[in-house]
Amino acid sequence: MTGFRIINRDTGGDARRGQITTSHGTVETPCFMPVGTKATVKGLTPKQLEDETQSQIVLANTYHLFLRPGHELIEKLGGVHKFMGWSGPMLTDSGGFQVFSLSSLRRIEEGGVTFRSPIDGSSHHLSPESSIAIQETLGADIIMAFDECTPHPATYKEARDSLELTARWAQRSKDARKRSDNLLFGIVQGSTYSELRSLSLEKTIDVGFDGYALGGLSVGEGQAAMYDVVEEFGSQMPEQTPRYLMGVGTPEDLLVAVAAGLDMFDCVMPTRNARNGMYFTHKGPLSIKQARFREDPEPVDAQCNCYTCSNFSRAYLRHLFVSKEILSSVLATIHNLHFYNQLMTGMRAALEKDEFLQFKNGFLADYKSQEL
């Protein structure tokens, strides 16, 4: 049986401690999902992902896998889990966001979107029907309705037209579903207009999904505007199904969003920043390339017990980064994902003891101190 149950609620707020059951295992929520764009979380083996970062669920990008190596190839090889050697739960996005952010020559019509591949310039089409078919072919445990990610800024009319299209595509996405062993989530758009977010939420709930996501955020609207949407709509999303905030965010963002009632998150920040030598720590972000770390024998984060912090000095990690060594990306990715997952573990433990606010305030006080 797939589904969602709430284990505990924060008595003073909207945060919840839950559990998503999928065909490939259970996900404890609130949870963070590392991004495995092309069926690999960059630099890590699935074994490291599990053993060293304690990741529970991985996100893969439909857009990228559709273009290369192709979903049919992945199906022939036994599905995306087997293909990439990850036996735990997986989520695929719908491809919509990437079509809008990465492809040129997009043509958006009622039927779907025509776009060019950035790999070879070839022309492709994605629709609610084909996106769902591709995701079901890939075989993820949680799949997403095909939406139009409303760009920022958008006028009120643009945002309204866009969310209406997303709502019609939501119904078509649901109708296109063939498998019963996955969970299908709908996506709420509406830009930063409160009234339009309400309308989009209502329309998405009308279609009816196994979970609901806030989309179209972290696209340039700024932290304050994003927090407004999350804080207003987090708790308005259906209570009995998972709530997913797409593409967000910093450790602070995750704490704010969990407080607002969100359960699931994905973001390239811990992995992408790792490759740029940026480590998340309990005292705030740390850029390892700084000259002051040249001879520093201390671990990146004294409060961290990950493989990287247990075995390597800032001086060594700086040396690897400066020398452009592959291991720099690997060790930083291990640390950052471990850090994100530990943050979620901390939130879950606090929720179980009904001490969420205390945990949040304590973490943020430390994080903002920047005592590095």
Added chain:
Amino acid sequence: MTGFRIINRDTGGDARRGQITTSHGTVETPCFMPVGTKATVKGLTPKQLEDETQSQIVLANTYHLFLRPGHELIEKLGGVHKFMGWSGPMLTDSGGFQVFSLSSLRRIEEGGVTFRSPIDGSSHHLSPESSIAIQETLGADIIMAFDECTPHPATYKEARDSLELTARWAQRSKDARKRSDNLLFGIVQGSTYSELRSLSLEKTIDVGFDGYALGGLSVGEGQAAMYDVVEEFGSQMPEQTPRYLMGVGTPEDLLVAVAAGLDMFDCVMPTRNARNGMYFTHKGPLSIKQARFREDPEPVDAQCNCYTCSNFSRAYLRHLFVSKEILSSVLATIHNLHFYNQLMTGMRAALEKDEFLQFKNGFLADYKSQEL
């Protein structure tokens, strides 16, 4: 106690099964040493190096570490073992080979070599005394005398002058030694001139070392010329100390050299080729980028039980390589080093059963079949 003992000898040939004892553990020989140029075997964590590739001993490059981050920094951080998180045996080369192959504006004098750093163009000097001091500061278990790597081709006179210089530097290297917890190896030069190899060997033995290396090979002389030197001089090197063939080679090279009485090897081939998508297999080398592997569900090497072959298809590994994913380098490096170490394990087991020739012929028949 550091040292070397022979456990078993091949009754029909010169191959031997031995054990090198170092301050950081025992190395079973014949052995292969992965190259960890800048205090990292590219892409692998020390944990993967140990658990997934069964590497026993790692080589680091004095030249690279001297230039960046500097041996004094590494000493401050507790030595090269602690710096890179590798607790097993380590060998450092003398820096000579890299000065000759990587640096511009070299000036070779009796005292030593002046050269420019390829990193920032700064001028540096290495001598027998400074090379030994740097290596002892780094703290490797096996260190190498500073030699002139005779280029190929070299006239008879050039090769003789060069080996004479190496011999004088060998004595100075030995005299410069301060620590007693490492093993110091001398290097035999002499290019492809049999008479000069003899002369160099004699002079190196006269100085007296804890082990002897054949240097100046795999520098363009070709496989046949290299085999001539190895087969003529392998068994002429002192019997009671380890024999090290520097910078070699292919699986076939290793079998030939072990048959000739060599014990230790290092080469960038398994690691560098891995990053270029070349996998060593029991049926010969395999280039993963080939279109024929696009949908291939089989592992790279059906006879291999490494992490990569146990979990991933050729199709997935090709996808990673074509997509320029970091994990491509990681998984190929795991496989290739595992393959090399398994080959050495196979040779050691065969030597223990006195079946070396049989093992060698069987392996090569399979390897050359190219039935991929």
